Amino acid sequence: MSAVICCPDNSVKLFVKGADSAMFSILDRSFDLEIVRATEMHLHAYSSLGLRTLVIGMRDLSGREFENWKACYNIASTSLSGREDLLGDIASQVESDLRILGATGIEDKLQQGVPEAIESLRKAGMRVWVLTGDKRETAISIGYSCKLISNNMSQIIINSHSKESCKQIPVALIIDGPTLVHILETELEDGLYRVATTCDVVLCCRVAPLQKAGIVALIKKRTNDMTLSIGDGANDVSMIQMADVGIGISGQEGRQAVMASDFAIGQFRFLVPLLLVHGHWNYQRIGYMIIYNFYRNSVVVFLIFWYTFFSAFSLISPITDASGFLYSAVYTALPTVIVGIYDQDLSHGTLLSYPQLYGPGLRDERYNRKLFVLIMLDSVWQSLVTAFVPFLFYSGTLDDSSLGDIWIVSVVLLVNIHLAMDVFSWNWILLVTLWGVTAIAMGCIVAIDASPSMPGYWAINNLMATKLFWLCLLCILVLALLPRFVVKAFASYVKPDDVQIVREIEKVAKRKHDGALEALLRSSSDHQQPNS
Structure with a gap:
């Protein structure tokens, strides 16, 4: 960086600071080599101590040199094309034949953590x-x-x-x-x-x-x-903007890095919870939500596909248009969003204690082709069970409206129970949302069939009044979810991954903590009884 200074005595001086490798290459050839060698020794000593070094140089500009440089600079700075190259050429012309004024060594301590x-x-x-x-x-x-x-x-x-x-x-x-x-x-x-x-x-x-x-x-x-760049100065802006994720540190070197970044943090150590905790949670949630949304929509699509074999490949569907619309918009939408916001497979402290748990994200373990194929096979199985079990129970006595009601009730319960099986950490918001939306869905199905203008007027009420309906519904749920339950049990107890193992460690630690707390409270109460 250079600065042109007009002094009180009308002399013009150019001051330049920069790295030693750049400054030594533009020194006046007649400059004392002993001073250069001594400066190099000092710089080496400073840098060996971890100090940030700079060399400062100067040269005198004559009046004619200054006027020529100023005219060229004004032309270059107002150029509409190639402005940066022109300014660089102008700077290189005047930044030459320098004399060393000195060198600096500045201590820039690492931030805490x-x-x-x-x-x-x-x-x-x-x-x-x-x-x-x-x-x-x-x-x-x-x-x-x-x-x-x-x-x-x-x-x-x-x-x-x-x-x-x-x-x-x-x-x-x-x-x-x-x-x-x-x-x-x-x-x-x-x-x-x-x-x-x-x-x-x-x-x-x-x-x-x-x-x-x-x-x-x-x-x-x-x-x-994915690439991530983190910096705290203006010289890091290009790097931050080039990376997939840019993080700026709000420090003593200005806010240029923060303004150019995707995320801003106060200190470098905050990068650890940002990646290892929130990065892990968000990857787990987003990966699961993508897979789950494919699943909940494909189950209905496959149901209608199987029905085409019985309707001569017509466009008729036993599920009413209202239920088909509300299925994606109301019956199963909100639980997906709430789980994507609140669910946590591991606690904050555990993720910080075991940085290796960030590995599943690096290895694409939560969203990959294998998981997509498995969830599609699961949706095919569940749609087959949902589609054909009612025919076994009712032996062809069902009309289209009753069949559609059985299907929509079964699918809503299936996908919400499926979601509940995959929830890691329950809280009252998840409980109220999941089962509340399921209850609302059942109420909407009854309300739709209560309309005299609907083709299946009162069909769901007539079905629910029989024991056969509830037995059929239970059979559908058990058969449809059985393969998934078996696979989850096998994966958890026979071939667990890192997250499942650490979850068990968390459970054991919590039991020990609760047991120790209960023993402490019991001993405290025992001491209080004799005193009373």
């Missing part, structure tokens, strides 16, 4: 890359302080300044900005991607803001995995 947050993210199976504009030594020191790099980890450092030297290095863990200049947007990108994705940690130092975005784009173009 950063090492623990990064450790939790890595335990959860996420790969953590650090992209920073600091020197390599500073970046490595930061890597150690935040527990990203450990003493038993081999470090392979790339620090090349030409395309040919980049080709000769097979792997990379720590790479700097000048090296990326020769790699990004060239045929070497594929090699960098293959090397980087085999590393546990990638640390890029001395990278420009656009290079940070280029690294994120490198991953996005070559994989379907």
